[in-house]
Amino acid sequence: MKVHEYQAKEILKSYGVPVPRGRVAETPEEAGRIAKEIGTETIVVKAQIHAGGRGKGGGVQVVHSAQQAQNAAKKILGMTLVTYQTGPAGRIVRKVLIEEGMEIEEELYLGMVVDRSEACPVIMASREGGVEIEKVAAESPEKIIKEWVSPVTGFRPFHPNKIGFGLGLGLAQVGKMRGILSGLYKAFIEKDCLLAEVNPLVLTKGGDLIALDAKMNLDDNGLFRHKDIAALRDLNEEDPLEIEASKYNLNYIKLDGNVGCMVNGAGLAMATMDIIKVAGADPANFLDVGGGATVEMVKNGFEILMSDPEVKVVFINIFGGILRCDTLAKGVTEAVREVKVSVPIVVRLEGTNVAEGRRILSESGLNFAVAIGMKDGAEKVAEALKRQ
DSSP: BBBHHHHHHHHHHHHTTOOOEEESSSSSSHHHHHHHHHOOOOEEEEEOOSSSSSTTTTTTEESSHHHHHHHHHHHHTTEOOOOOTTTTTHHHHHHHEEEOOOOEEEEEEOOOOOTTTEEEEEEESSTTTSSSSHHHHHHOOOEEEEEETTTOSSOOOOHHHHHHTTTTTHHHHHHHHHHHHHHHHHHHHHHHHHEEEEEEEEETTSSSEEEOOOOEOGGGGGGGOOHHHHHTGGGEEEEEEEHHHHHHTTTEEEOOOSSEEEESSHHHHHHHHHHHHHTOOOOOOOEOOTOOOOOHHHHHHHHHHHHHOOEEEEEEEEEEESSSSHHHHHHHHHHHHHOOOOOOEEEEEEEEHHHHHHHHHSSOOSSSSEEEEEHHHHHHHHHHHHTT
């Protein structure tokens, strides 16, 4: 689950990470009042959406009075902000963050993710702050400093020392980095984060280190421990189909292709998307119905697939283990009868009760193309697309 910048900053602030003074506003008038209360010479008005690159899209404005802040908020609120992360459709801005401006000497990058290859968190830092870390990693990987934190010994004093001195900071700033990194690490661990990022972490002309921006992605599987965090979820920032899928405990992610995929098991789902690409087609989604899916869950999953107008072919790829092939076949046939389906459906079934599943499909009177193996299924999908 993602949270807004202002929400991430509130979390980090509770862990002792310094952030600019500011509050969120939903109307221009409220923005003006907050700017007046802050009272600094420079005010920053920032669009709040779950995407980066807001400044380049016109979603961040620097102003010098409460009236200017109100005018800027009026322009930003309600706009469709398009950035490199939103895609061409963009996102509607419903909130703005009003903050005090900073006298910036330098912009740094600081972030933490889970390194699955090392099975532990890794701290990443760079002097290339304000730039997408993916771009830095691709073009200048030597500019990224990394420190791994052992889950056995945990965060130790030498971690911020190596990061701070590695960035070339002075002794006073390294001391401040200790508090910031300690807070960032505690928030990352205690809130079950997948990502905690400060970009940029600014060094002010006064010598302070301030989290000028913040991003946090939280593990959905840990939200049952954090009811307060779960309450921060903004459904306006999520794809409607993904929201619908979550109601039925289905793992669904919308993609940009035209082949609707229904698979059981995340690994098989990833392999299915890969083989679809190899066959010359593009997956429209990731949909893992899970090992314990019921007829009703399969039916709901299929209806979600057909709600995507970009889907031109459906590929159902099931290896029957916990989810039996006959259960899948019943769910799909019921869904196809209820939903007006005008696209080809390719089905590949293997595993428990596969013979019964194939019998249900063949005797349904519906037009299914049954594939033998994943390669055959992907090729049938590609052929069906060509006939569209």
